[in-house]
Amino acid sequence: MKKLALLRHAKSDWSDARARDFDRPLNARGVRGARAMGEYIKSTCLTFERIIASPAVRVAETIEEASKAWGHSFPVEWDRRIYLASSATLIDLLRELSGEPESVLMIGHNPGLEDLIFDLVPDDGTSPLREDVEVKFPTATFAVMELAIERWADLDERCGKLVAMKRPRDLDPALGPTLND
Template structure:
């Protein structure tokens, strides 16, 4: 079995219209959410061997702040293909991972991460967490999937169970939906 965590970047700043989308930093709420989720990821207790991540500024800041709060950073592989990628692209990138890592965190963007959950986790009515993701996979959300595979090259539609979902608002009500855009 392999484990895959999907961590959406924290809330980004839209105030500077001159910035390319790729270069948008986190806003203050995003900075708070990234640190809070970093602590949660640490406390989840999994030995994550690797992070694969989009190099977009909001993702790099999410990882930096989360890792700083957690006091630990697994090795990070930056891959531009994750930036605004579709689910099939993300799945192909996962198939390329070597077998030495049993637990990987992918940090990136929607709608790709959300669509990846929908592709990997069957819509069979047995996953209340999947139903929550259908409602919304907000910024800084963290989902853990258990994949019924022995090798990353075997990843395919329907091979996973969604076993954990945490959003910043679940840890701090001030980061809740009334503040979500």
């Protein structure tokens, strides 16, 4: 059994229309959301043997702010393939993991992370959390799946169970959607 946690980057700043997508930083709400999620993850007492992340600025800043709230910095493996990746690409990346870590935290972007949940967790009507993902997997959302595999190379569709999901608005209603979202 493996554990895969996903964290979508926090809310980014769209105020500079000239900025490349890759270079967009967090906005003020994103900073608050990343910190709230860092505090939440700390409260779960979950640990991760590996943390892999997109090198996009908004992901790096999400990690930085969440780590401050968590009270601990973590070694991150930056992988450009995570940036705006499809679910298929993310599955391939996970299958390539070396060292067989029991628990992995992947930090990246939608729609790839959301689609990864849809591909790994069966749509059999038994997971209300999966139904929540179908509604929306907003920025700074954290999800945890248990995977019925012994080796990452065996990762395949419908091998997962979504066991936890927390959105920033679940922690603080002020971090929920606004009219601009």
